[in-house]
Amino acid sequence: MKSLFLVAGATCVAGQYAAATLGNIGLTTVAGVEVYGDLGSNVDLPIGTNIVGPFEAGFSSMQDFILAGLGCETGKGYVAGGIDTNTAEQMVAKDCGVTLPRWEGNTFVSLIGTCGGHTRDYHFHEKFSCLYSQTGAHSTQVGQGYDGKFIYGMWEHTEEKEMPMLDACGGHWGPTPDSDEDTYHYHVQTGAPYTIGCYGPNPDNSLVTVEQCRALYPTCDGVLSTLETPTGSVQYDLYCPCFDANGSNTGVDIAPLPVFSTDAAKGPGGDSVVQNPSAGSSGSSASFGSFDKMGKDMGKDMGKDMGKDMGKDMGKDMGKDKKKIISCAVQRKLRTNHV
């Protein structure tokens, strides 16, 4: 993987485009260790570990060995491709009559390891929890998308437990531990797409709506499947990585992401807006009604100081030596197949 990295300095022009729905969407920029991975022992995760989008390619009899490890009888737990890992796991749980994820003694039984990736050909989908600390202000960098933009842990301010309001691509404008300037960057999210839904922002630097995200993907075709999970059935648009404020990707009655009720949606130079932890994060199935006001009132006052003052002090040392830049030209060639 080393040869894929080019020297710092390459930047990509602004402009949204589709990310691979099954291939890599980026690479990690820090190393970590998966402690209770699905291999049953620790797994070293070097810089350059693959990051793929939210979707699995589906489970069939070819995955019987994985499904057996989750507690499924042979022939159970098969799911279609194009379903995000959390939802796919809950479908397996329902079909196999088991609880996922679960601990069995010291073993974490889950489709996804505790750090957020899986399989022998380890790749991340979500969490990235072993790649950044849960202290300080703005989460530190965990990876880089193939658009050259960086991905950070889930917190806009860790100790205040504030999460950023993100666009449909999973990004927003603001200072980061690596930059005092307003920079478009992605965050890890608890709900799909978990990292990058698409490569943002819009060509005019405004944030990307769910509708704009959908327009990038022929697979966001509005052909819906009914998926069965332990908590009920959900409608789902397979291989569509554009999730609304209710965590739905159907394109039906799209609930606008909360950031679009704030000035931050217009682009850089606005205020960073955050949401408090009690209501979850974008992409998960929380209710965001109260954030309309919050974004406007609180975001303005709070976001700036937080991001600027605290991010400045903390981030710099941490980010150094860790980040590598991938050129845009190379990035587009790097869409490997998701196994």
Ligand SMILES: [Zn+2]
């Ligand atoms: Zn996977």
Ligand SMILES: [Zn+2]
């Ligand atoms: Zn941020």
